Amino acid sequence: MTEPIAAHGMLRALVVDDEALARTRMRTLLSDCKAPAVQVAGEAAHAVQAMEQLQHQPFDVVLLDIHMPGADGLSLARMLQTLPTVPALIFVTAHAEHALQAFELEATDYLTKPVRLERLQAALQKVERRLAAQGVALAGAAQEDVLIIQERTRTERVPLRQVVYFKAELKYVTVRTAARSYILDGSLNELEAKYPQQFLRIHRNALIARSAVRALEKHDEAEEGEGWAVRLHGVDEWLAVSRRQLSTVRSLIKA
Secondary structure, three states, X not given: OOOOOOHHHEEEEEEEOOOHHHHHHHHHHXXXXXXXXXXXXXXXXXXXXXXXXXXXXXXXXXXXXXXXXOOOXXXXXXXXXXXXXXXXXXXXXXXXXXXXXXXXXXXXXXXXXXXXXXXXXXXXXXXXXXXXXXXXXXXXOOOOOEEEEEOOOOEEEEEHHHEEEEEEEOOEEEEEEOOOEEEEOOOHHHHHXXXXXXXXXXXXXXXXXXXXXXXXXXXXXXXXXXXXXXXXXXXXXXXXXXXXXXXXXXXXXXX
C-alpha cells in the first residue's frame, strides 16, 4: 500500500529536473535534511513524467525546476492545480526572474541554484507548517483508504483521495480519477455510508468528492430538460445535480 501523506513524520518528495546531475544533488541534499526528514519518493525528468507519478501516488512536496524541455515548470505548476489534493511546491532554478510568477502560483518557496542545505531546510519547514495548518498529521498517521479494483488481468489499489466521483452504471460503479476510469463491484449506497466525510450524493446515480468541486452551473439536457450540473477538478465532464441536493452543493461551494 502507498504510504499516506507525511506518514511516520517524513515528507514525501518528488524531484523534477531535466538534468540527472541536478536531481542527484537534490536527492543528496534532501537526505541531509533532519528537521523535517524527507523521503524522495519519486524523480521526473519532464512534466509528463511528473504528472504520471502525481496521479498514481501521493506527495507532500514537489521540488521543481523551471526550464525544462516540453512543458516548463510553470506549466506543470498550473497542472498541479487539477489534482484532487495539491502538493506543496518549491521551485528550484538557476533563474531568479520567475519568482513573481512562482508565488502567483502559490509556491511555498523559490530557491536559486546552487541550493544551500540551510535554505532548503528552511523551505521544507514552511511545507511542514503548511501541512500542520491544514490538519495533516506528521506522525502516526492512519493508513490511507484505498479501493481494491479487480480487473481481468490485474488487481490494483486506488487511493481514495484520487477519486473524483463514483457513478452508478447498470450493475456496476464507475470510479473516476483525474488519470482514468475503473469499474468497481458494489453500490453507491455502500460507498456513501462508508465515506460520508469525503463524498456527497448529488444525484441518485452519483457521488462526488467534496474536495473536487469546482463550479455549479445551469445545464440543459435533452432528456431531463433544464437543470443544474457540477464541474469537478481534474475531469472535463459535468455531472447532473438533483433538485433535492442543489442547496447542499451550493453550500459546499460557498464553504
